[in-house]
Amino acid sequence: xxxxxxxxxxTAIIGSTGSGKSTxxxxxxxxxxxxxxxxxxxxxxxxxxxRAELTEAVALVPQKPYLFSGTVRENMQFGAPDASDxxxxxxxxxxxxxxxxxxxxxxxxxxxASGLDSRLSQGGxxxxxxxxxxxxxxxxxxxxxxxxxxDDSFSALDVTTDARLRAALDRAAAxxxxxxxxxRVATITDADQIIVLDEGRVVGRGTHAELLADNQTYRxxxxxxxxxEDVA
Ligand SMILES: Nc1ncnc2c1ncn2[C@@H]1O[C@H](COP(=O)(O)OP(=O)(O)OP(=O)(O)O)[C@@H](O)[C@H]1O
Ligand SMILES: [Mg+2]
Numbered sequence: 181x182x183x184x185x186x187x188x189x190x191t192a193i194i195g196s197t198g199s200g201k202s203t204x205x206x207x208x209x210x211x212x213x214x215x216x217x218x219x220x221x222x223x224x225x226x227x228x229x230x231r232a233e234l235t236e237a238v239a240l241v242p243q244k245p246y247l248f249s250g251t252v253r254e255n256m257q258f259g260a261p262d263a264s265d266x267x268x269x270x271x272x273x274x275x276x277x278x279x280x281x282x283x284x285x286x287x288x289x290x291x292x293a294s295g296l297d298s299r300l301s302q303g304g305x306x307x308x309x310x311x312x313x314x315x316x317x318x319x320x321x322x323x324x325x326x327x328x329x330x331d332d333s334f335s336a337l338d339v340t341t342d343a344r345l346r347a348a349l350d351r352a353a354a355x356x357x358x359x360x361x362x363x364r365v366a367t368i369t370d371a372d373q374i375i376v377l378d379e380g381r382v383v384g385r386g387t388h389a390e391l392l393a394d395n396q397t398y399r400x401x402x403x404x405x406x407x408x409e410d411v412a
Pocket of ligand 2: 243
């Protein structure tokens with residue numbers, strides 16, 4: 181596997197289940213280290229960066245979002261302990277999560293709390309899968325990294341919310357480098373480059389149009405998802 185990502189661009193990673201998408205992006209925030217070869221950020225091997233430098237540079241939204249028992253605010257401040265409510269609300273707006281957070285109330289009587297003060301249960305079992313994904317995206321945005329990595333973060337969202345969230349991201353995180361693992365081709369057709377993975381190897385690289393024209397694996401993925409009209 182070898183590829184470069186230019187600053188401020190969007191790189192999509194697509195491939196069948198088990199092809200190595202999550203493993204690949206895990207190398208960036210060092211959830212794993214490469215057993216051979218290297219991963220560089222701004223020319224520096226990630227293994228040479230201090231933990232704090234790496235956290236500042238990269239925020240990853242994991243495939244299985246992790247929320248802990250605490251308030252929405254505490255969950256949002258995970259990567260940026262001093263983030264203001266204003267910054268948190270802006271991130272929630274971008275992540276299409278502001279409306280349901282605003283409407284949330286937990287506890288009764290004295291313990292009643294709403295909005296950012298409302299409480300989330302361990303693992304976020306009291307919110308839907310799509311809400312959990314959006315909170316997890318908002319948390320990554322609050323950290324204001326230079327590189328945002330999304331591992332299949334849009335699959336639990338309906339098509340309209342997915343599109344709205346990506347448009348909001350274009351505005352709020354313009355200039356931020358994005359790496360997006362996606363199942364849905366429609367989510368990534370406008371990416372600057374698409375990397376096609378198969379059994380842990382890169383089998384294709386290019387734009388949607390380029391891959392459509394000459395990549396068998398990509399075509400098969402597209403054919404399984406889009407109607408002829410969508411492709412056109
Ligand atoms: N902790 C682990 N220990 C051993 N093998 C693993 C581990 N995690 C993943 N694998 C294996 O590595 C390969 C790649 O897995 P990975 O999770 O990166 O795939 P993926 O492309 O993200 O799949 P999906 O689309 O289902 O999320 C698979 O064969 C998987 O079984
Ligand atoms: Mg995965």
